[in-house]
Amino acid sequence: MERKREATRILLEEGLKELMRTRSFDKITVKMITDEAGVLRPTFYNYYRDKYELLEGVFQGDIGERMEELIQDGMEEDAIRVLFLRLERDRAFYKKAFEITGQNSFEEILEQYLYQMFMECLLKYPLKTQPGIKIWKEEVIAKYYSISLASVIKGWITEDKMEMSADEVTKGYYLLLTHSIFDLIDKKEHL
Incomplete structure (x- = not known):
């Protein structure tokens, strides 16, 4: 059955x-x-219940379940890489999915999924002791990372000019994560 x-x-x-x-x-x-x-x-x-829940089910079946297995095994960085690889594999479908706007948009579904994933990581592992980090609640940190990752994914999937592989996008995403915007800009070029 x-x-x-x-x-x-x-x-x-x-x-x-x-x-x-x-x-x-x-x-x-x-x-x-x-x-x-x-x-x-x-x-x-x-x-x-409706086609929006089916869309969420497609994402969960294609990507979410595999990511969850990796996260349970303590392989969170691999889960992010799998996310990019699976999106790349079915890019045409996900590009169409990002066209859905308003309530129940795919971007909203993705952000919520990523938020849950980041919250799970934040609850599983303690935050490192760093100046200024303890002022932020886990929910704020998870929201920050879920919105930024969803934005990176949307730009990569929907922009026809962004013909980068999943590996390139993964590396680029980790570069963004590990550097502030001030590390990325070159003020000398502007002068």
Whole structure:
């Protein structure tokens, strides 16, 4: 029974991905998804409330589950690399997903997922003793990093001119993490 349930979930997720190759998300209906997946429309509601929850399920199945396994094993940096690799693998789908705006946007889904991931890390490990760090609550730190990482991802996925590999983006992201903006700018060039 569990295998059949998992197979149906995958059919629905793949159905959405297939439809998004040729249509915008806002034009896709639950009926279209179930037709593409080859299941009855009422079956959809045994798994998801709406197509937004299905979109979240696609992300969770493609990327989230793998990241969570790595985080549980103490491999948080590898989890970030897997995030970039998986997004690169299905870039066309995620580019379309970023077109979804407003409430339930993909960017909002991604930010919330990353926030939970960073909160888990902050609760798992104590903060290093550094001047000024203890004034920030874990929630503020997690929000800062989730918004910045989601922004990096969105720029990379949606900008046609940013033809960088997942490895290049991962390295660039870690460069941003480990340097302040003042380390990155060259004031001498401006003078």
